[in-house]
Every structure is written in C-alpha cells, then in structure tokens.
C-alpha cells in the first residue's frame with residue numbers, strides 16, 4: 502500500500518460564475534492545480550471527477566469533460582463519481598484507493614457544479630433526487646424542506662434553538678469575510694439571522710433563508726501523489742485517517758436526529774488516527790443548513806445529543822475557540838456547488854495546514870478534520886489531515 506498525499510490544489514471563486522458550464526469551470530481550475538503541484542498533464546495517471554448529476558444541464562458523462570477542458574488530459578483514464586452532496590469526497594476517496602492499490606502514482610480529483618443558471622425551485626427538485634424518492638419526493642422546498650422537518654423534530658424533542666442556529670449562521674458568514682473564494686462575503690450578524698424579514702424570510706419549517714447554504718457555481722481540484730513521490734514535491738499533506746459510513750436513505754427507517762453515520766465516521770476516523778477531538782486544530786464541516794452543523798457538533802462528540810446549542814453559545818467553534826469550525830465560511834457563506842463541496846473542504850483544510858490560508862489562516866494549524874455528507878446524514882465522510890512536508 503502506498504499512502505496517497507495531497508501535493509497541490511486549486512479553487513475557483515464560488516458564486517454566480519460567468520463560466521457557462523462545468524467544462525468551463527474545469528478549464529479554469531485544472532491548469533492552476535497542475536501548476537500549484539509543479540506537474541504537467543503528462544504526469545497524471547488517473548482523473549476522478551465529482552459532479553452531482555446531469556440535472557443541472559443536459560450534459561451527462563462528465564468524467565470525460567476534463568479532457569475537453571484541458572486537451573492534454575484527453576488520453577488519461579477518467580471516471581465520474583456521484584454520491585449526493587458528498588460527491589466531491591467520493592471522487593477523492595476513489596482517487597486515494599487508486600493510488601493505494603498501486604494503479605497509478607498521480608491522480609487529479611476534480612469537483613465542479615454549475616447551479617445558478619437553474620431557477621431555485623428547479624434546483625430544489627433536482628436536489629430532492631438525492632432523497633428517498635418513493636417517500637420523500639413530494640416535500641416542498643427541496644432539501645430545505647427535508648431539513649426544515651428535521652429542525653422541527655429537533656425543536657420538539659430538545660427545545661427551540663432558533664437563536665443558536667442564527668449564531669452558527671452569523672459565525673460562518675463572519676468567517677467567510679476572510680475567504681477570497683467565498684460566494685457571499687457579507688457579515689450578516691446574529692440579529693439579522695434571527696429575525697424573519699423580507700430580507701430573511703422563512704424557507705421551510707423553522708429554517709430561515711440565513712439558515713440555508715447557497716446555490717453556487719464553482720470548482721475545486723486536488724492533486725494526489727503516492728507517498729514516495731509526495732516527499733519529493735513542494736508540499737505534502739497526509740491523511741492520518743479517512744472513514745466512510747452509511748445509514749438507510751429513508752428518513753422513515755431511522756432516527757435522523759442521531760446522525761448515526763456521521764457519528765460512526767467520526768469515531769472510526771479518530772480511532773484510526775489515534776487522536777481525540779482535542780488534538781485537532783480545526784474542522785471544516787458540512788453546514789448545508791445550520792441545524793446540520795449543530796447536529797454535527799453532537800455527532801463528532803463536542804456535545805451530548807440535544808446539547809449542540811451549548812457549543813456555539815460557549816464559543817467553542819468560533820475562530821478563537823477551542824475547535825474552530827468552518828474558518829472558510831462553510832457551505833453557508835463559501836457556497837455549496839454540490840460536486841465541488843467535498844473537494845473544496847479538503848482544499849481549505851490543506852491551505853490551513855500549509856500556512857497558505859491568507860486572511861483565514863489559523864496560527865499553528867497542525868491537524869485538520871473534514872466532514873462531508875450526502876443526503877440527510879445518509880453517507881458520511883471524515884478525513885483527518887496533517888502536513889508532512
């Protein structure tokens with residue numbers, strides 16, 4: 502087994518892009534990543550592309566688009582991965598398995614999505630394709646509707662935590678102010694996020710617009726190399742652990758408030774790494790909705806079930822807290838171009854570890870955790886990363 506390491510990356514600005522499609526986004530991101538890693542297209546042994554589905558355009562078979570975006574890559578074996586909102590991590594872990602199996606030494610992981618050309622209601626319908634359609638397809642407001650139901654159940658069981666959800670939104674928007682790649686660089690503040698208004702209407706159940714992640718365009722790329730090669734390159738970020746866990750897709754078949762797959766992915770990853778949460782310098786987590794970040798606090802072990810509100814109240818996950826969460830602004834402010842998100846989260850963590858995060862930089866960042874999920878905590882990925890060169 503040869504351990505794959507991250508040796509380079511690139512990231513487009515997330516938001517409403519002039520790029521007409523994912524191919525154009527890839528054309529922007531891939532050359533920058535090759536350049537960052539100090540390699541050429543001829544060095545690449547495999548391409549692993551994450552794009553949610555072809556619902557946002559008529560173009561399917563998006564694995565082959567990298568070779569259209571960068572003609573020198575056209576002969577490199579390429580495959581597209583899809584695993585709902587964890588599509589980016591699925592592509593990354595596929596590339597890592599390819600290198601670990603010794604089938605290639607350098608792999609390109611590309612996450613891309615073009616969402617803003619599609620009207621919001623249609624985006625909601627397309628995203629709901631990643632719910633258990635036989636039971637959940639009719640839910641209003643897409644995934645916001647689904648997470649609206651989850652929020653209502655949480656409030657019913659544990660009490661109304663609207664204020665704390667607003668605090669999570671405000672934290673991530675404040676962090677996003679320092680991220681030049683972020684979609685929405687606006688410091689909204691807790692009171693704005695906690696007040697229903699024309700500018701911040703209710704979207705679904707207790708969720709307000711400010712509790713939702715953004716509909717974004719964007720691409721992110723990682724370059725992976727095997728351990729021997731990585732140590733000869735400019736930088737190397739290793740995986741102390743990586744874990745992937747699943748739970749039944751249908752909400753009717755589980756207690757969704759447990760976030761069981763997330764909990765088990767975190768436990769497995771920490772165990773594999775021989776670490777506790779206290780050892781981590783920072784976490785990038787999947788805040789598709791503010792309630793998700795609160796449930797993830799509980800799943801990772803920062804709080805007991807129903808106590809996630811204390812984590813944000815006590816400032817634990819703020820920039821100057823014990824475990825800063827989403828220094829990049831998270832999906833909430835950085836944006837959530839579905840296929841790109843998991844790749845982007847790993848890029849943000851790698852930047853921190855390599856002291857390359859500009860205004861976002863946390864001093865002495867040594868170990869970073871990344872959590873990316875698909876569906877309502879259906880498929881869950883946790884990586885624990887450390888710079889080794």
Ligand SMILES: CC(=O)SCCNC(=O)CCNC(=O)[C@H](O)C(C)(C)COP(=O)(O)OP(=O)(O)OC[C@H]1O[C@@H](n2cnc3c(N)ncnc32)[C@H](O)[C@@H]1OP(=O)(O)O
Nearest residue numbers: 586621644645704710711713714715716789874875876877
């Ligand atoms: C497991 C998973 O990851 S599931 C998650 C999958 N992703 C999603 O479900 C996407 C969720 N988000 C959404 O559906 C949309 O962003 C919504 C419904 C919240 C808002 O969409 P719309 O109502 O169409 O907003 P619209 O694009 O018209 O923007 C109106 C204003 O609100 C702002 N805005 C839009 N979305 C958001 C948001 N999520 N948070 C804060 N502000 C927002 C815009 O910047 C704009 O501001 P401006 O008037 O100052 O320019």
